[in-house]
Amino acid sequence: MSHYRRRAGLCAPLIFTPFLRVTMGCFWLFFSAAVFAQAPASSLSSSQRNTANFVLMPDRGNVSVLKLDDQLRVGKPISDNQALTFTFSDSIEGIVDREMKLKGRAQIRRNDTVLKADEIIYHPDTDIADLIGNVEMIKGNSTFRGPKAKFKVDARQGEMQEPRYEIRDNRSSGKAKKLTIQSSDVFVFDKGTYSTCSPDNLDWYFTADRMEVDNEQKEMTGTNGVMRFFDVPIAYTPYFSLPTSNQRRSGLLAPIAGYSSNNGIDVTQPYYFNIAPNRDLLFMPRYMTFRGTQLGGSYRYIDPKYAGTVAAEYLPYDKILGRDRWKYDWQQRQSIAPNWNGYANIARVSDNLYPIDFSRTLAGGITNQFRQEVGTTSLIKGWNVSARAMTFQTLQPDPTVTVQSPYNVLPQVVAAYNSQNALLTPDRSRQFVSLPTGPQVSFSSDFTRFAYNIGGNLAATAPGVFSQADRTVVKAAVGMPTTTPGYFIKPKLSVQSNNYNATAFVPGYPPAQGFTIPTLSLDSGLAFEREAAELKGFFGRDMLVTMEPRAFYVYTPFQDQSNTPLFDTANAGFGITQIFSENTFVGNDRIADNNKLTMGVTSRMIEAATGAERANVTLAQRQDFTGQRVGLTNTIQNPTTYSDTLGAGSVRLMGNFNVDAFGQYNTQLNRLVQTTVGGSWRPTSGRNLNFGYRNVWSPPVSASPENNLAGTPGLTTTDQYNISGQWPITRKISTLGRWGYDALTLNTLNLLAALEYKEDCWTGRFAYSQVRNTTQITTTQVLFQIEFRGFGAAGSNPVDIMRLNVPGYMPTTRTLPPSIYENYQ
Numbered sequence: 001m002s003h004y005r006r007r008a009g010l011c012a013p014l015i016f017t018p019f020l021r022v023t024m025g026c027f028w029l030f031f032s033a034a035v036f037a038q039a040p041a042s043s044l045s046s047s048q049r050n051t052a053n054f055v056l057m058p059d060r061g062n063v064s065v066l067k068l069d070d071q072l073r074v075g076k077p078i079s080d081n082q083a084l085t086f087t088f089s090d091s092i093e094g095i096v097d098r099e100m101k102l103k104g105r106a107q108i109r110r111n112d113t114v115l116k117a118d119e120i121i122y123h124p125d126t127d128i129a130d131l132i133g134n135v136e137m138i139k140g141n142s143t144f145r146g147p148k149a150k151f152k153v154d155a156r157q158g159e160m161q162e163p164r165y166e167i168r169d170n171r172s173s174g175k176a177k178k179l180t181i182q183s184s185d186v187f188v189f190d191k192g193t194y195s196t197c198s199p200d201n202l203d204w205y206f207t208a209d210r211m212e213v214d215n216e217q218k219e220m221t222g223t224n225g226v227m228r229f230f231d232v233p234i235a236y237t238p239y240f241s242l243p244t245s246n247q248r249r250s251g252l253l254a255p256i257a258g259y260s261s262n263n264g265i266d267v268t269q270p271y272y273f274n275i276a277p278n279r280d281l282l283f284m285p286r287y288m289t290f291r292g293t294q295l296g297g298s299y300r301y302i303d304p305k306y307a308g309t310v311a312a313e314y315l316p317y318d319k320i321l322g323r324d325r326w327k328y329d330w331q332q333r334q335s336i337a338p339n340w341n342g343y344a345n346i347a348r349v350s351d352n353l354y355p356i357d358f359s360r361t362l363a364g365g366i367t368n369q370f371r372q373e374v375g376t377t378s379l380i381k382g383w384n385v386s387a388r389a390m391t392f393q394t395l396q397p398d399p400t401v402t403v404q405s406p407y408n409v410l411p412q413v414v415a416a417y418n419s420q421n422a423l424l425t426p427d428r429s430r431q432f433v434s435l436p437t438g439p440q441v442s443f444s445s446d447f448t449r450f451a452y453n454i455g456g457n458l459a460a461t462a463p464g465v466f467s468q469a470d471r472t473v474v475k476a477a478v479g480m481p482t483t484t485p486g487y488f489i490k491p492k493l494s495v496q497s498n499n500y501n502a503t504a505f506v507p508g509y510p511p512a513q514g515f516t517i518p519t520l521s522l523d524s525g526l527a528f529e530r531e532a533a534e535l536k537g538f539f540g541r542d543m544l545v546t547m548e549p550r551a552f553y554v555y556t557p558f559q560d561q562s563n564t565p566l567f568d569t570a571n572a573g574f575g576i577t578q579i580f581s582e583n584t585f586v587g588n589d590r591i592a593d594n595n596k597l598t599m600g601v602t603s604r605m606i607e608a609a610t611g612a613e614r615a616n617v618t619l620a621q622r623q624d625f626t627g628q629r630v631g632l633t634n635t636i637q638n639p640t641t642y643s644d645t646l647g648a649g650s651v652r653l654m655g656n657f658n659v660d661a662f663g664q665y666n667t668q669l670n671r672l673v674q675t676t677v678g679g680s681w682r683p684t685s686g687r688n689l690n691f692g693y694r695n696v697w698s699p700p701v702s703a704s705p706e707n708n709l710a711g712t713p714g715l716t717t718t719d720q721y722n723i724s725g726q727w728p729i730t731r732k733i734s735t736l737g738r739w740g741y742d743a744l745t746l747n748t749l750n751l752l753a754a755l756e757y758k759e760d761c762w763t764g765r766f767a768y769s770q771v772r773n774t775t776q777i778t779t780t781q782v783l784f785q786i787e788f789r790g791f792g793a794a795g796s797n798p799v800d801i802m803r804l805n806v807p808g809y810m811p812t813t814r815t816l817p818p819s820i821y822e823n824y825q
Contacts, residue, residue, distance in 0.1 A: 083111045085153065089120070097124050108153065113184065114138040115151060127154050135160065137181075141168040142215060144179060144187075156184035163189070164199075167213070170790040172196045174205070185216040194220070196790040197761035204229045204762055204788055208240070218247050229786075242791070250274045258796030261780040262357050264289035266796070278302045291318050294358070308332030308344075313358065325350045327358070340378040345371060352395040356773045360800070368395045368403050382421045387413045398774035407450035407463050407567050416444035439480050440492075446473040446588065450567045464565055465509055469502035471567060473588045490523040494582070496591060502565060513563035517556060517591045521582050525550035535605065542608040549601045550620075552580045558593035562634045565589065571632055574664055574674070576600075576648050579620050585632065592630050596643075598622040617649040642667050656682040673697040680808065686734060688808035692722040719743040724752075724806045732758050734812055736767075738805040747772060752805045754798060758812040763787045767798035769805075 090104025099121065102108075106120040108129060118133030131137075131149040138144075143166045151158030163179040165187075166172070176192035188210065195205035208222035220242045227235035243249050249272075256268040266288050273281040279301045286294040298311035308331055315325045327349045334342040347370045349355065355367045375388030390412070394405040419441040450469045477494035496519075500512035528547040535543040569587025572578045580600070584592040600620030606613050627639030645667060650660045657680075664674035675695045682688040696718035724738035736754035741747075754767040767783040785795035802809050 078111060081154075085110045099123055110153070112138075112140050113156070115153075117149075122153070127152050129153055129158075139184065140215065142166070142187075142213075143168075146179070149179075151181070157181055165189075169218070170196065172790055173199060176211070185214060187213045187215075189213070192222075194791075195761065196788070201760055203759055204791075206791070219243055219249060248272075248274045248280065254792040254794055256796050257794070258784070259782040261778075263291055291315065291320055291357075305335040306332060315358075321351075325354060325358075327354060336376070339380060340376070342374075342376040344374045346373070347371065348393050349395070352397045353777075355395070356397060356777060356779065360796075368397065369393065370395075382417050382419060384416045384418075384421075385414070387411055398776065400775050404463055405452070407452050407469075410449050410451050412446070412448040414444065414446045416442070418442045439478060442475075442477045444473075444475045446475075447471070448473075448567070463567075465504045465506050466502045466512070466565055467505040469500060469512065469565065469567065471588070472499045473497070485527065487526045488524065490521075492521045492523075494519045494521075496588075498564070498588065500565065510563050512565050513561065515559050515561060515564065515591065517559055519554065519556045519582055519591070519594070521552070521554040523550075523552045523580070529606075531608070532605070539605075539607070539614060543614070544606045544608050546604045546606065547601065548603070550580070550599075552598040552600075554582050554594045554596055556582070556591060556594040558629050559591070560635060561590060561630055566632070569632070574644065574646070575662070576618055576620065576646055579622055579643070579646055584628070590630060590632060592628055593626075594628070595625045596622050596628075597625070600646075613652065615649070615651045617647075619645070619647050621645045640668055644673060656680075658682075671697070673699070682808050686810050686812065687727055688806070689725040689727070690723070690807050693720070695719050716744065720749065726802075726806050726809050734758070736802055736806050736809065750805065752801065754802055756812050761789045763789070763812055765795075765798050765802075767801060769798075769801055 086109045087102060087107065088109075089102035089106040092100065092102055094100040102120040102122070104118070106117050108115040108120060108122070114137070115129065115131060116134075116136040116138075117131035119131075121130040121132070122128075129151045131151060133147065135146050135149045136143065137149065137151070137160070144160055144163050145165070146160040146163040149158060149160035149163075158181045160179040160181075162175070162177065164173070164175045165179070172194060174189075174193040174195055176189035178190040180188040180190075182188060189208075189212075190210060191207075192211040193205050193207050194211065195202055197203050197205065205228055207226050207228065209224040211220060211222040213220045221240065223239055225237045225240045226233050241251055243251075251272060253270040253272050256266075256270070258266050260266055266286070268284055268286040271283045273283070275281060279299075281299045282297055284296040284298075286296060288294065292315060294313060294315040296311070296313035298309060300309050301307065310328075310330050312328045313326060317323070318325050327347075329347040330344060331346075332344045334344075336342050349370060359367070370393040371390060372393070373388060373390040375386060375390075377384065377386040388409065388411060390409040392406050392408060394403055396403055419439070448471050450466070450471065452463060452467055474497045475494065477492060479490060479492035481490040482488065483490075495516065497514070497516040499514040502512035526549050529544050532543045532545040535545070566589050567587075569585050569589035572581065572584055572586040578584070579598055582594070583590075598620060599622075600618060602616060602618045604613055605615040622643035624639075624641045624643055627636075627641045629636050629639050645665045646663070647665070648660075648662045650658070652658050659679040660677070662674070662676040663672055665671070666673045672695070674697070676693070678690075678692040680688060680690045695716065698712070698715060698717045700712065700714045720743065721741045722738070724736075726734060726736045728734040734756040736752065736756070738750060738752040740749035740751070742749050748770070749772050751770040752767065754765065757764040763786070765783070765785045765787070767781075769781040769783065770778060771781075772778050781801075783796040783798035783801065785793055785797050787793040799811055802811075
């Protein structure tokens with residue numbers, strides 16, 4: 001019978017310390033003596049000692065052996081004018097320097113160019129080689145085949161009749177009436193075709209009167225191009241220029257087309273400007289039948305000391321609303337000096353409904369807040385100094401639901417010190433950092449000016465009664481942690497002091513109250529493990545089971561904070577992480593009074609060989625000895641002395657079957673107040689099923705006129721289900737779907753039905769999406785796209801919506817890049 005044991009490490013009994021010291025001392029003495037005895041003899045010659053590509057093996061005597069490389073190395077390329085020319089054939093005849101005939105499997109090679117034919121006649125005086133019968137020319141990853149050809153070997157020029165070609169950089173192929181080779185990298189086709197389909201299954205192909213392929217520039221240009229899909233012409237262009245690789249280049253991108261209930265038929269034609277290797281511009285004109293023409297674009301730039309993106313959209317006249325509408329977004333990161341950076345995140349829209357009407361993604365359509373922020377940070381020997389200014393644009397898209405606006409921050413200056421960061425030092429190799437030991441000391445000072453324009457907004461959206469307030473927060477803490485593989489103990493003493501200078505826009509309110517409150521905490525835990533032979537039959541490998549009890553005590557004296565305003569503070573929630581925290585609030589405006597002991601235990605199932613965690617279970621409960629009186633909005637009159645019991649667990653079984661569950665049980669109400677269950681099954685790539693359920697019951701909240709918070713009774717606030725998945729029906733057809741349902745309102749929150757059809761060289765995608773943006777607005781989208789592999793796509797790309805709605809979604813089109821050895825000859 002196996003038993004739990006403490007994890008080995010620094011927690012081993014001290015009685016073994018002398019024995020370990022003696023043992024290690026003997027070992028290092030023996031090892032140093034052995035190394036000294038095996039030192040290389042001084043009689044080696046200087047040439048042997050300086051051979052960089054050899055390594056000496058002293059235990060085999062003075063024998064030099066070759067080093068072994070862990071990968072195949074590619075040599076430095078040689079220019080064509082310096083490379084040698086090689087020939088091969090079954091027989092050779094002719095006159096030297098006048099005419100040479102290679103017959104039977106004839107070949108001429110130079111660098112990465114190979115000429116093959118049944119017979120090659122080479123004239124040295126004109127440098128022309130006539131290739132007759134089964135001609136094949138290979139240049140890098142391009143191959144050309146035809147019945148006959150002429151080729152100037154040194155000039156790399158020639159022509160081929162009735163050629164068939166293959167370009168492996170983008171898996172393309174085609175044929176032409178004639179091929180003209182203008183240089184080693186430029187090929188011109190007369191009456192040519194182009195496709196990425198296999199030659200025996202040309203679902204789509206592109207024809208042109210003239211096509212020029214430039215392997216150096218990685219582009220293809222031509223005239224009178226016609227796109228055919230199942231032999232039906234679907235597009236024509238008098239002139240075209242297309243990339244033959246994934247390198248950036250200027251030009252038209254594939255159009256984006258779709259339909260939505262907000263905008264009608266929606267078509268966007270992007271144009272890409274490759275300005276420089278570190279700069280580009282995307283211009284995106286967009287036409288919507290219900291609204292009109294919108295102009296948009298984004299500019300990206302990157303340099304050693306700064307990088308950023310500037311994007312903007314402008315609709316001169318919305319046919320539905322009868323006014324101009326716009327959006328802009330600027331993001332930048334700037335290196336001002338070593339360890340000193342600056343940043344800017346500025347975004348704004350013209351009206352409340354702009355994200356719902358014009359966003360192409362589900363996440364963008366539900367955005368209710370845009371931020372305008374600029375700031376700077378600096379790191380100096382353990383100190384982190386930062387300053388920022390931040391304002392908000394809070395949208396009110398639903399007239400039945402009021403979204404409360406936060407205070408603007410004008411400005412905030414923070415200086416923080418942590419002794420652990422100050423003592424981090426690199427080792428001699430400068431690849432690793434030595435972790436500091438001893439006391440942990442931290443200090444921070446935060447000055448923030450909060451401001452709100454009450455007169456320019458509805459009173460219901462104001463975050464409080466103060467139009468302006470200055471808050472100063474000072475924190476200090478000292479701890480003495482001890483951490484080993486078998487246990488940890490972390491005592492800590494901290495103090496926080498707040499001071500306010502606030503101005504109320506409504507007279508009669510008492511002045512804002514500050515406070516100075518200390519906190520004492522002690523966190524501790526043990527770690528036991530054992531071999532679980534009984535689980536080997538289930539998991540198929542050796543397993544370890546751990547038992548990790550944890551105890552956390554925190555004491556904070558009570559201080560009335562009912563007259564302390566709320567600027568950036570909220571309830572931290574209640575979960576496995578929050579139950580082991582010192583404060584039940586997040587932010588700087590509330591410090592919860594505590595006299596609490598939290599007891600918990602975690603058990604894990606771990607693979608012994610790899611350390612992969614296959615399952616874990618956690619149970620925890622907090623004992624409140626006096627009852628917490630500090631509430632978010634006011635002082636709690638009848639505090640409870642027991643907190644809820646928390647339970648969480650997850651399972652990661654073989655075959656990628658995962659289940660996660662979390663529950664919060666209230667002992668006073670004798671009910672579950674929070675339940676979350678989620679599961680997924682992903683047996684192979686492209687196959688996944690997901691399920692989720694969440695139920696939340698919120699306790700009563702007292703009204704707080706000072707902070708503009710209405711009182712609410714205890715009620716269920718969330719009761720939602722989500723089902724999604726991706727599954728192939730056949731080898732070519734794959735289905736996707738998602739259904740989100742709200743049991744409280746009996747409404748469907750979001751719905752997605754999608755289909756993917758994959759052929760050898762093209763993929764078709766269809767998606768129907770329905771999203772409930774507000775209680776009064778539901779957006780419906782129909783998206784359809786045809787993607788021609790290695791050529792482009794037409795339609796509105798539904799891949800982003802599929803990724804967002806179906807966790808684990810994998811697009812069916814995944815082309816592997818070609819290898820330089822794929823056609824090695």
